[in-house]
Amino acid sequence: MPSYAYILVSLALFFLGTAGVLLRRNVLIVLMSVELQLAAGTLALLTFSRALGDQKGHVFAFFVMALAAAEAAVGLAIVVSVFRTRRTANLDEVNSLKG
């Protein structure tokens, strides 16, 4: 299969993820959408890595996975903490920084 097919999948994943981040109300879904974006990025890295014959893309894919794990840990901890104080996981109800 040509590389551009993978890139198209990556793009589709990224836009789906972006749409999820921007539009969904539930924090957990938003976090999952962020994971989707990261997966899209990883896929693009791997595709270009193979197409250009450069191993650096693979290395970065591992970095992204480590980062995603850390992000999930911190993000979920924040979600738990927010839920404890506010009894809600809806993003549009968490707006105490409103000016």
Add this chain to the structure above:
Amino acid sequence: MFFQLRLIPLLPLLGAAYLILFGRRHSRKAVHRIACLAVGAAFLISTDVFLFWFPILYQSNGLRDLLGTWFASGDLQVDLALRMDALSGLMCLVVSFVGTLIHIYSTGYMAHDEDYARFFAYLNLFCGAMLLLVLGDSLPVMFIGWEGVGLCSYLLIGFWYGETANASAGKKAFITNRVGDLGFLIGMVLLFRAAGTLDIPALLDTARAGSPSLTATLWWGQPVAFWAALFLFMGAAGKSAQIPLYVWLPDAMAGPTPVSALIHAATMVTAGVYMVARLGALYLLAPAALAIVAGVGALTALFAAVIAFAQNDFKKVLAYSTISQLGFMFVGVGTGNFAGGIFHLLTHAFFKAGLFLCAGSVMHAMAGSGDITRMGGLARRLPFTTWVFRVCWLAICGVPVFSGFFSKDAIVAGAFATEVFGPRLHWVGPAVGAALLAAALGTAFYMSRLYYLVFTGECRADLKTREHLHESPVEMVGPMVVLALGALLAGLVGLPPAVGGSYGDLVGQWLATALGPALEVSHSLEWRVMATSTAIAFAGIALARLFFRGGVREPARRFVAAWPRLVAAVRGKFFVDEVYHALVVRPLRGLAWVLFSIVDRILIDKLLVGGWTVLVDRAGRLLRLVQVGDVQRYLAVFAIGLAALVYVMARPAAPSEVRVRIEGRSAVVDLGDGVADKLEYGFDFDGDGLEDRTGAVASANWRYSQPGHYHLRVRITDPRWNTSRTIERTIDIQ
């Protein structure tokens, strides 16, 4: 060259700096030793230079000591230079000599004062500034000294600043002098504009040559020289306490008495006279200005003498007397009789300083009071003071043989004989001469009144003061005796030709190189003036004796009863202070109030300061609407921004250079190597909107069919992103 000259002002200035910084650490003895030594050394160096270079001072422009260029700007170059010639040498001797004597006197007079070191520091600073004023070779250097003595005057008048009246008197002196100094500055600028220099010798050469730059008409049909001279005289009138700026001098008596003697009698107040004499050649170019100087001088001499009739404070009488005598000096210089004016300055320095020191001695004995209605009969208790006072009194009254007689006559005779005013203003000379004779009568009267009220009759003070009466210590009496000798003998250096023959007028001959030849006065006029003024002096003394011998007598009481309103007006100093208060101080206060309440409170506080806070507050209220607190909306904005950024960054980079080469009718456009590859280019050479050349090459050429003015447009496109950039040029084809 002649570097001793710089030591003359420098030593007292260094003394002042040292005493201000470290004076408090030293004992009184050390303080006055330093101060007296600094001024005494300045006097000795002046004397040394004066005697050693005697012929040069006499015959030429004198000695010059150049310390360097002070500043240079455009055509203006001002050197920090000192010059001693016949005139400044003489002044230098007078100032440093009287200064030294008064330093010595002060060691006794101020012995019990707490701020001993501060007093001597100021006194030293004054002597340094005064010597700088006298020796300054250019007007700006002179002006530094001029301002320096003004500062010292302010500091010393308010020396006992604990009392508000003293501090106000200091401020009054300073502010009144500012008015005059503005005139000095304007005069300086006018002279620079006309003559292109501020060096005094160069200015005088320009004036002596009658240069058209100075005689050209400036305003109201009067030449530049007139206006410059008039504005400079304004400065002189401030410093030398002439109408209309004399009001500060009587109040200046709030300072310690040695200060009154040194600054407000012998030296600083004569600076104006010195300046006019120094610039004599300039004044001679403008007879109208001379007439104003002489007129103001005569008016002041008469006016102040009349006010002195009814003052009851020892020092106030002397203050009005000083104003009056300064008027005499201005008549001298104002009638072109510069040597006469300077001669009177010299003798006045002796007898007036002597009189002030007597006042100090008397007040010392009277526990600080100067009220002459409480004095009387002091001759028995203060014998030395009385003798000194008698000599100085007879000198100022103009009794023959005493110094004041000769110097006053030189001025009066000069006023009658002068030719400087020209035919149209010729009447000015005799008029001011007559006014001076009247003022001389007044002088004899008020000075004799002072003598009789203070030293004759019975003491009118209370018992405690009477028991306290004592002669002053030797360090006070010593300088007084020296000044009395000066008051007695100083006249002998300026004998009129009628008395002393052709070599009698030493001062006039000495100053001839610096100030021009002395005024020619016929012997018969000389004798007539001398006879008249002798009669006038004795008449004044006799009248005062009749009125005041041994206390206020019956004729005086009858006079007051007959003219109550006249006496009240004189006693109230003709209410000049009150008029100035109504005409100047109150309107200025009103203006200040308007500025405060409108400009300051409304414009600055409300609009400029408050306005900005309101603006920032409103802007904050508006901008807080942007902060919605919703993470997802922030993210959406972020995403849109990022997309915009990517679009902008993805445009082809602008070429680093666009070269257009024209050869005859053909033009070659080359975008250079700075442009990335894989771009497409379109060239429109003739500005018709259609592209004449396209392709992937960054250069193209075109041949025009006819000459003209063409609009060139180059399009650069990146086909991967479908973005483009356009560059335009206009070219001329011959």
